[in-house]
Amino acid sequence: MNTVFLIAALGLLVSTAIAMVRVVGGPTVLDRIVGVNVVGAQTTILLILIGYLFDNISMFLDIAIAYAMLNFILAIGVTKFFLRRKSARGGGGGEEH
Amino acid sequence: MARLVTFFIMLFFWVLISGMFDAFHMTVGALCCLLVTIFSHDLLFYGRPDLSWLRDIGKIMGYFPWLFCQIFLASLEIAYIALHPRMLDIIDPRLVRFRTRLRNTLSRVTLAQSITLTPGTITVNMAGNEFTVYALTQHAAEGLPGEMEERIARALEGD
Amino acid sequence: MSILSVIVAVLLLLGVFFFIIGAVGIVRFPDFYSRLHAAGKCDALATALSLMAIALFNIRDFDWALFQSWDNLRVSLKIVLIILFVYVASPAATHAITKAAFIVGIEPWEKRKRNR
Incomplete structure (x- = not known):
C-alpha cells in the first residue's frame, strides 16, 4: 500500500509543477492567486500522504487542516488586498506598464 | 436551549480535534467551550433561536x-x-x-x-x-x- | 490485497488524475474565467476523492474493542471535516476571486471576438 501512496505523492508533485507554470507566468495577479490556490489544495493532500509514509498521521493531519484553512484565508485576503490596486488589471506586477 | 446545543457541538469539536482524554485536557476543553458559548451562543443559531x-x-x-x-x-x-x-x-x-x-x-x-x-x-x-x-x-x-x-x-x- | 485496498487505490489515483487534469486545465484555458472552472474542479472533486480514499484506508481494520481503532476513527472523522470545510470554503473563495476580477475589469474571452 505504501507503493500506491508513493506513486500518488509523485503524481501530486508533477501536477504541482504544472500548476506552478501558471503561478510564474500568469498574466494578471488574480491568475497567480488561482494557481496558488490549486497548489495549496494539492499540498493539503500531499501533507496527509507524507504523514502516512512517515507513519505519523495524526501530527501531519493537524498541519493539513491548518493548511486548508490558510488556503481559504489567503484567497480572500489577497483578493481584498489587490482589489484596490491598479496592478491587478494587466502586465506582470504592474511595474513595467 | 441554544446555549446547551452550542456547548455540546463545541465540546464534540474539541474531542474530535484534540484526541486527548486525560483530566487536564478535558477540563481545559470544557472551560474553553463554556467561554465560547457565553460569548457567542447567538451566532450559531443566527436569527432562529429554535432547533x-x-x-x-x-x-x-x-x-x-x-x-x-x-x-x-x-x-x-x-x-x-x-x-x-x-x-x-x-x-x-x-x-x-x-x-x-x-x-x-x-x-x-x-x-x-x-x-x-x-x-x-x-x-x-x-x-x-x-x-x-x-x-x-x-x-x-x-x-x-x-x-x-x-x-x-x-x-x-x-x- | 483485499478489496478495500483496491477501492482505496482506485479512489486515490482517480483523485490524483483529476488534480493533474486541473493543473493542465489552468495552464491551457485561454482566459481567466475559464481557468477558474478547472481550478474549481481540482478543489472540489479531486480533494474529496483523495481524502475519502485516505479516510477509508485509515479505518481498514476497525475493531470495537480496541482503543486504537477508535482513535483511527477519530482521525478519519477529522479527514471528513477537511472535506466538508473545503466544500464550504472553496466556492466562497472562487466567488470572491470572480467578483474581484469583474470589479477590476478583466475581459472575458468570447468566441464572437475571435471569429470577427
Missing part, C-alpha cells in the same frame, strides 16, 4: 450524494475539454442570468455554492432572486437552474 437549523442540516445531507454525482459527471466533461487538442473550438463562454423561485436565504446560498461547485458554471453575482452565472459551454448553460433548484426546494423548503 430548525439542525433539521435543515439533516435535510441537506440527503442532497449531498446527488450533488457529488453531478460534480463527478461535470468534471469528466471538463476533463475531456481540457485535454482536447482543439479546445478553443469546443468552449463557448457566456454569461447567463436567471431568476430563482427559492425564498429563504439558506437555500439561495446553497444553490449558489452548488452552482460554483459544479465544474463548468460559476456564480458571479447574486442580487435578490437574480443569479448571474458564468458558463463555460453551451451545454452547461442550458442545464441551469433546472433539476438542482428543484432538489434544493424539495430538500430545504418542503415543497
